[in-house]
Amino acid sequence: MTDDAYLFLVDDPAAPLGAPATAAGDLACLETPAVRAWLDAHGVTAVSPNVRLLPPEETGAIPDGAEKLPVPLDDDELNRLRHALMPGALARVEEELLAYRDCAGERDALLARAAAAGVPPHRIVELTGEDPRTVASVAARGQGRPSDPGPRQR
Structure with a gap:
C-alpha cells in the first residue's frame, strides 16, 4: 500500500473502478506540472471519463499495466474522494458523522x-x-x- 492516491486510466469509461478524477471536486494535484504533463502525454484532460482516481488503501485494485500516477491528496481531498466512491446511503451516514464531529469539536x-x-x-x-x-x-x-x-x- 502507498500513502498516495493514484490517477489511472481505464479503457472503458463505463468501468466501475475508481472515481472520475473530478468527482472529488477541485484537487490541487490536478494543477501540478507533473499531472498536467501526464495527462498531456496520454492525450486526456482531467475531466475525461477515462481518468480515474483511487485512495491509497484501494490502489491495489488498479489493473496491471494500467497507466497510473501517484498523487498526493490532503485530508479534505482524500475524504471527498472516499465519499465520492461510497454508495449513497453510506455517504449520507458519513456526512452525519462528519457533522457530529464538527459539532462535538x-x-x-x-x-x-x-x-x-x-x-x-x-x-x-x-x-x-x-x-x-x-x-x-x-x-x-x-x-x-x-x-x-x-x-x-x-
Missing part, C-alpha cells in the same frame, strides 16, 4: 460559554445530555479553577 467551548453566561450546570446537563461531571469540569476550566474529577473510586 465545539462542545467544550459551547459548554464553557453556557456556564460563563450563567446557565446553571444542571440545566446544561438537561439540554445537552452531557455527563454532569463533564459539564462541571468544563465550567471549572472556563473559570480558571482546577476541575473536580468527580467521585473517587475506593
